[in-house]
Amino acid sequence: MCGIAGRVNFSTGRPPSVELVQSMCDLLAHRGPDGGHAIVDGIAALGHRRLAIIDLSPAGRQPMSTADGQVWITFNGEIYNFQELRSTLEARGHRFHTRTDTEVILAAYKEFGIECLRHLNGMFALAIWDRPRQRLFMARDRAGKKPLYYWENHDGLAFASEPKAFLADSDFSPEADPVALSAYLTYQYVPTPLSAFKGVKKLPPAHYLLAENGRISIERYWKLSYARKTAMTEREASEALLEKLREAVRIRLVSDVPLGAFLSGGIDSGSVVALMAQLGTSPVKTFSIGFEEKAFDELGYARLVATRYGTDHREFVVRPDAVELLPRLVWHYNEPFADSSAIPTFVLSELTRRYVTVALNGDAGDENFAGYERYRANVLAQRYDRMPSLVRRPLRRLAELMPRSGRSGTLLSRGKRFVETFGEAREHRYVRWMSHFHHSLRMELCRPEFLEAGGPDPASILVDAYAASDAPDFVDATLDVDVQNYLPDDLLVKVDIATMAHGLEGRSPLLDYNVMEFAASLPSGFKLKGGVKKHILKMAVSSLLPDEIVNRPKMGFGVPLETWFRKELKEMAFDILLGSRMRERGYLDGAFVRRLLEEHVSGARAWHNQLWNLLMLELWHRAFIDRRPTRFDDVAMGLGALVVA
8 A cells, every 4th residue: 555656758758857756756655654766767757655564575665677677567555366366477487576466466467468457356556667668557446446646748647646746746737627626516526537636637447548659548447237137046145245245354354564444333344343353363453433422423333343243442532623634634635525524534544543554444335235325215216206297296396395404414304305306307316416516506606607617517427327327227327326436536535545644554345346246236126125225235244243233224424514614613614715715716606605604504504515515625725726735734834824714
């Protein structure tokens, strides 16, 4: 697990500056606190920051080359099947000098070429410089756990784990991309392949990039199929799923450094910890975070699992200081990012790193097995769609008459949000549910010139994803859409940044592609059955966990943001969101922003998610566009007087 960066001067043919690439890597030092190195090979320069996990010796240092020095790699991630792949390659005549998975990737590339990707089971972002072919080969893992950004410039192409690395290059002029920001306002994250910086792009998950002969090409090498369904019974499927989960956990226990697990109190992380305990020889180290506000606290549930398996359990009860955390969040997330659960994830990662270097988690359980309430809402909405119009019209009128609640999460607020989408096409209805600022709100929020610069309606991103899905029904199609969008661009970004900000490696057994392919092959009725979410997963792990865990309602990993904007964040929000600097950007209608603030503070409406979205956007501008930071201290100084508009 590391940070990578590099530059290839295809256009000029000049050797890049090794000092430049080293400076790029220095901006990624948090991702690899165990040292950094950069090399120049002809027209290419590759750099690396190391977080040593396997083979801690100097022999594992990157960039690493083949024995003949013809091919170089810089790599971020872990290949969980590298030992088996190494044996296969040894049988084909390859010889190894380290115990690293990095050297195995190099040998696999020499043996299989680009097809080596199909042999890798893991999380990775990699760049391989093939000198004889004068070719740069870059790739990301199937699910998109590890990030990879690239920037085409007049010399050629630069790449990095995080876009802040490009700030080390004087040729890079940070400028906001209005198309990306328009999509951000809608979804709370910047969707791939966009980035918030104009000219910078993200390589999509399960894709590779080839740069050679003066051209760049990008191809997909893997995609889930929901069309091919298993003939297994539910019982057979649940037993097969448990074995796949067990194997996914087993191969993620290889580490030469201390290893543990996040334990939230939900079924996903609980299942991972249970399997770790069964497979391990010593007590599992588990870490949970709790809050003073009981509505956000799951420590009691986490304790049930920890007690059952006798884990070495640590609980952290915290009250995150949003104002103190803001500069750190802005710096580490690189782009505007408004998923507020990044706050507890960031704090938990920081505390966990005091004890271990690797932490397993339960990410992707909801997207694989239909764990969100919105999946069940989709089924209910489709029943409404099938009703005669004589029935639908009165229900629609009833929705219009329902009063709005000043608090989120209440039955009234959820019901209002659900029924006000009646009559919309099902894809657009889902976009509305997934949006901070859906189409009509965006029309009120944004000034006309920003709407024009922002390009097509961002709703097309999810609508097009539905059209590309091969799923046989809308439940599976929605899972497919979330796996392609929400999972890699929100959830996996949140965890990658939060963990790597503290030099902590996060591993996700439920993102194993064998688990994901099996989940996609199951009929949607196995996943969402009679209104029961994660039905097949609950069948598979019911013997491993207390009933209170298996059957409890899902609880989001959140913070009391709604209250904060009425108390702790109130003054700062008014000063920043109504300040002259934000007005002068020309993006937003100030009167509408004021209305959001006043309605929220008065309790008339709950706009906390939207306000957090706008706040993170403005602070990102101040940190990365208004000034050119070269280290976190620059950002901290720039955002230090947060209430000064």
